[in-house]
Amino acid sequence: xxxxxxxxxxxxxxxxxxxxxxxxxxxxxxxxxxxxxxxxxxxxxxxxxxxxxxxxxxxxxxxxxxxxxxxxxxxxxxxxxxxxxxxxxxxxxxxxxxxxxxxxxxxxxxxxxxxxxxxxxxxxxxxxxxxxxxxxxxxxxxxxxxxxxxxxxxxxxxxxxxxxxxxxxxxxxxxxxxxxxxxxxxxxxxxxxxxxxxxxxxxxxxxxxxxxxxxxxx
Amino acid sequence: xxxxxxxxxxxxxxxxxxxxxxxxxxxxxxxxxxxxxxxxxxxxxxxxxxxxxxxxxxxxxxxxxxxxxxxxxxxxxxxxxxxxxxxxxxxxxxxxxxxxxxxxxxxxxxxxxxxxxxxxxxxxxxxxxxxxxxxxxxxxxxxxxxxxxxxxxxxxxxxxxxxxxxxxxxxxxxxxxxxxxxxxxxxxxxxxxxxxxxxxxxxxxxxxxxx
Numbered sequence: 001x002x003x004x005x006x007x008x009x010x011x012x013x014x015x016x017x018x019x020x021x022x023x024x025x026x027x028x029x030x031x032x033x034x035x036x037x038x039x040x041x042x043x044x045x046x047x048x049x050x051x052x053x054x055x056x057x058x059x060x061x062x063x064x065x066x067x068x069x070x071x072x073x074x075x076x077x078x079x080x081x082x083x084x085x086x087x088x089x090x091x092x093x094x095x096x097x098x099x100x101x102x103x104x105x106x107x108x109x110x111x112x113x114x115x116x117x118x119x120x121x122x123x124x125x126x127x128x129x130x131x132x133x134x135x136x137x138x139x140x141x142x143x144x145x146x147x148x149x150x151x152x153x154x155x156x157x158x159x160x161x162x163x164x165x166x167x168x169x170x171x172x173x174x175x176x177x178x179x180x181x182x183x184x185x186x187x188x189x190x191x192x193x194x195x196x197x198x199x200x201x202x203x204x205x206x207x208x209x210x211x212x213x214x215x216x217x218x
Numbered sequence: 219x220x221x222x223x224x225x226x227x228x229x230x231x232x233x234x235x236x237x238x239x240x241x242x243x244x245x246x247x248x249x250x251x252x253x254x255x256x257x258x259x260x261x262x263x264x265x266x267x268x269x270x271x272x273x274x275x276x277x278x279x280x281x282x283x284x285x286x287x288x289x290x291x292x293x294x295x296x297x298x299x300x301x302x303x304x305x306x307x308x309x310x311x312x313x314x315x316x317x318x319x320x321x322x323x324x325x326x327x328x329x330x331x332x333x334x335x336x337x338x339x340x341x342x343x344x345x346x347x348x349x350x351x352x353x354x355x356x357x358x359x360x361x362x363x364x365x366x367x368x369x370x371x372x373x374x375x376x377x378x379x380x381x382x383x384x385x386x387x388x389x390x391x392x393x394x395x396x397x398x399x400x401x402x403x404x405x406x407x408x409x410x411x412x413x414x415x416x417x418x419x420x421x422x423x424x425x426x427x428x429x
Binding site for chain 1: 264265266275277278279281285286289301304305308312315319320321326329333342
């Protein structure tokens with residue numbers, strides 16, 4: 001199976017990244033989106049290699065399967081944070097740091113796993129199409145309400161203040177996808193809406209969006 | 219997902235491990251919905267357990283709690299120095315907390331039982347555990363020693379131990395397909411830090427078990 005090895009138009013003013021970063025990504029995947037956003041915030045250039053999840057390319061023999069056998073994608077941000085400390089994704093203040101980790105976890109454990117295509121497909125097949133949508137909306141809203149509460153004391157322009165941190169990296173793609181896929185009513189979530197508007201204005205976020213990826217459907 | 223009993227053992231484990239940190243245990247009965255009580259909601263509006271209170275810092279979410287403890291109390295580190303091994307720990311933790319646990323918690327299982335069928339519950343959970351455990355066997359291959367990523371207990375073990383225990387005792391997962399995880403399970407069962415953290419040893423373990 002061939003993978004598309006293509007260069008992505010990344011931040012040209014990036015500091016040096018000593019070893020070459022290669023990101024295996026699927027344009028629509030929210031988890032991939034988080035990592036793209038983080039790489040852009042850190043000014044790290046990388047080679048984009050697409051893995052078509054719909055076609056099951058993650059299971060075919062070849063370099064991807066050998067490299068990346070896990071079913072989750074979330075913790076590369078922690079790794080990036082340590083290896084490339086420029087533009088820190090976690091604030092120094094312990095309380096704010098904890099808020100960022102909690103926000104990331106709400107999304108990666110309480111929302112995203114229940115939005116996986118395989119899970120939604122199961123619900124649709126076993127229960128019905130309408131049920132699939134109400135399941136999706138239920139879990140997104142539950143998580144979003146929790147996030148509104150979590151962030152209410154520390155929100156600024158971004159989730160935990162005036163700079164982009166890990167919470168934003170997780171939040172922005174999740175909100176975008178919720179709007180696009182399940183038409184979520186964001187008026188219920190004023191803080192998240194505000195954060196999302198701030199992130200949308202960032203070139204780093206725009207560059208990371210699915211439509212701008214080499215493997216985006218035409 | 220945090221609103222379920224399964225993650226509580228994770229926080230307890232690190233507390234009584236080599237860190238030797240003392241803590242006061244406050245029970246929150248999830249079956250009775252105590253996470254929604256006014257008192258608990260004031261503490262943690264999200265209604266999730268576990269919650270750690272350290273002075274005026276309040277943290278929910280097991281991963282966030284563990285990372286906080288790691289920084290605040292650096293003795294007996296929960297993460298190795300080596301960056302690659304550290305990343306393996308993060309990945310293992312993430313497989314459990316994102317790919318397995320959210321799909322086996324009480325709310326989801328209840329949904330499957332009610333909306334799909336009681337007979338579908340166990341196949342569903344065994345499928346997701348099996349998928350995650352298969353991934354873990356491959357991830358840890360070449361890194362595991364006595365424990366998941368070497369001969370000391372690290373973050374991966376804190377997530378793995380309760381998960382494997384639940385898979386065996388609650389969901390009857392056939393562990394013969396997972397030799398590495400089986401071996402780790404034996405090692406965890408010999409650790410007093412893990413044994414002390416088990417559900418049966420907690421103050422709120424029901425005296426008469428509900429059948």
